[in-house]
Amino acid sequence: MTTTSLTINGPMRPRYDEILTPDALAFVERLQHRFGGQRHALLADRMQLRYDLGNGRDLRFLPETESIRRDPDWRVAGAGPGLHDRRVEITGPCDPKMTINALNSRANVWLADLEDATSPTWANIIEGQLSLFDAIRGRLEYTSPGADGAPGKEYRVTAERTPTIVMRPRGWHLVEKHIEHTDRSGRTFAASASLVDVGLYAFHNAHALIAAGRGPYFYLPKLENHREARLWNEVFTFTEAELGLPHGTIRATVLIETFPAAFEMEEILYELRDHCAGLNAGRWDYVFSIIKNYRNRGLRFVLPDRDRILMTLPFMRAYTELLVQTAHKRGAHAIGGMSAFIPDRRSPEVTERALERVAADKRREARDGFDGSWVAHPDLIPVARAEFDAVLGDRPNQLDVLREEVAVTASELLDIRSAGGEITLAGVRANVSITVRYLESWLRGIGAAAIDHLMEDAATAEISRSQLWQWMHHELRCADGTFITHDLVEGMLAEVLAELPRPDGHKLAEAEEVFRQVTLGEDFPTFLTVPAYARFLVERDEEPIDSATDQRAA
Incomplete structure (x- = not known):
């Protein structure tokens, strides 16, 4: 139309x-x-x-x-x-x-x-x-x-x-x-x-x-x-x-x-x-x-x-x-x-x-x-x-x-250092799990996803993926001395994906690809929803709409 x-x-x-x-x-x-x-x-x-x-x-x-x-x-x-x-x-x-x-x-x-x-x-x-x-x-x-x-x-x-x-x-x-x-x-x-x-x-x-x-x-x-x-x-x-x-x-x-x-x-x-x-x-x-x-x-x-x-x-x-x-x-x-x-x-x-x-x-x-x-x-x-x-x-x-x-x-x-605290292996894994599970839900058309007793939306998933990117690029260590590397996150991603169910219509393969783009890439996409939205094909009717006929009907 x-x-x-x-x-x-x-x-x-x-x-x-x-x-x-x-x-x-x-x-x-x-x-x-x-x-x-x-x-x-x-x-x-x-x-x-x-x-x-x-x-x-x-x-x-x-x-x-x-x-x-x-x-x-x-x-x-x-x-x-x-x-x-x-x-x-x-x-x-x-x-x-x-x-x-x-x-x-x-x-x-x-x-x-x-x-x-x-x-x-x-x-x-x-x-x-x-x-x-x-x-x-x-x-x-x-x-x-x-x-x-x-x-x-x-x-x-x-x-x-x-x-x-x-x-x-x-x-x-x-x-x-x-x-x-x-x-x-x-x-x-x-x-x-x-x-x-x-x-x-x-x-x-x-x-x-x-x-x-x-x-x-x-x-x-x-x-x-x-x-x-x-x-x-x-x-x-x-x-x-x-x-x-x-x-x-x-x-x-x-x-x-x-x-x-x-x-x-x-x-x-x-x-x-x-x-x-x-x-x-x-x-x-x-x-x-x-x-x-x-x-x-x-x-x-x-x-x-x-x-x-x-x-x-x-x-x-x-x-x-x-x-x-x-x-x-x-x-x-x-x-x-x-x-x-x-x-x-x-x-x-x-x-x-x-x-x-x-x-x-x-x-x-x-x-x-x-x-x-x-x-x-x-x-x-x-x-x-x-x-x-x-x-x-x-x-x-x-x-x-x-x-x-x-x-x-x-x-x-600007006093972000006042947060103190530490980074743990459990925290790294949680961020991997939340990001990929949320992306899979989003790509299926569900933008508010219940994950581990929390309602995750794009904002909370953004924290998880951006923390992973930042921690890897600064080569930080977890509290137990483990370095946060691409290989570590890749390994956790494989483990998380292996544990997740695969019901009909799941989007785990697509979610994995977007995860790699927004988390493991050298560049940092400003919002994960932008490359994820690019995955949506333009939905079209099987038959083209005749704009003149359509407007008369409306």
Whole structure:
């Protein structure tokens, strides 16, 4: 199907025409024409920054924007309808079953995730949009497949009050290869995944959300600086004008999940001030970003085993305390990080210890001034809610907790050596196992994978593979004296692969190939999802679509 400058390469399965309507695609086309060039320029700036950091530059608070930080008067738009109380937020992909479970979860907010928890197959993206489309209109139902083709369990939304939906689009660095855009010079590119996700969701749902007493709300991932925030603000302003929405209707919560963004939190809020509701401490992507940006800078930036990177470490405390102070100073919510443990009734002792750790983590966040926090499983909601209820009481948030005593310096954010700890053989093997198992799941179309009692997504897998790369390239030793070499990791990879089951449709061979590319190669891919996405062939209908006939039918 072809519009003026967009070509849909993916198959038009049942109901896809309800999302990929001519008018919706025309809107996405206008977003691409208006903002595609700026996006490319900002991605080039990211490459330059990584080059500079690799050559000895350290991040700092920007002297050229000091006046913004010193100005006491400006504030962000703040919470929109349905966003004032965010004490417990559940995250998850947008397939029908997970959508229904999230809406029945009794969380305050559902992060409807088209990013790290979603493997971006064509079906997952468009059917995720369909799930949201139906859920917002109160008509989503799902029947799981049963044995021998018989219907299985039925799922439907039963909660009287459902969580406020905040949709997370894919990041600026990603593309949607099933939608091609031809620019004014005649060159053809895969469309920006960010603009596709936001454009389709806002076009179809903004007015329905407002009528339901909520609004078109977004979580913005992977931002690295205030210029990228400025681009999002321009996208939102343009979207409001195009869709006939009052300026400021859209609300965004920014994930501070890259190391460079931690040094520009206030500037990011300033650029998005007409549309901003909050900041979130995306802690696992933040750790990955540290390793990625400083991976070649020596022992000063080497972290211990993944499970020893705790929020109580000094450099992580500096990051979260600065986030709370910055957000509240400007009237924005501060939302805490993910607890990804999956309770298991078959392992009551493991579950009890893990729930105690989750409770301690949420207790620390609530006492530090956070207004809410994330969980990955419905069974964690009561644990998180109890800790925030104990601090918030009847208040919807604690924006009045300004943390004026906090005075974080750039050197404190950069003090990665404060992590201390050690690297163990068990930690190396765990990283190998997590990376290859997650990649296999992702390549099968499952972006949130239950692995060893944790819900792993792209962010946590990124930590595992980037630690392996860094440890090998620095020729580090484990605590027992074993050198971390390519041969060691190759041997562990072979052992892990030999132990894994091979059900029908498994992708272990492909996962092994991607593992070698993102972990064992000399080059360091900026995101594992980029080479993994290249493995997805463009899905096509068996018969070509006649665009004129298709548009008349739509």
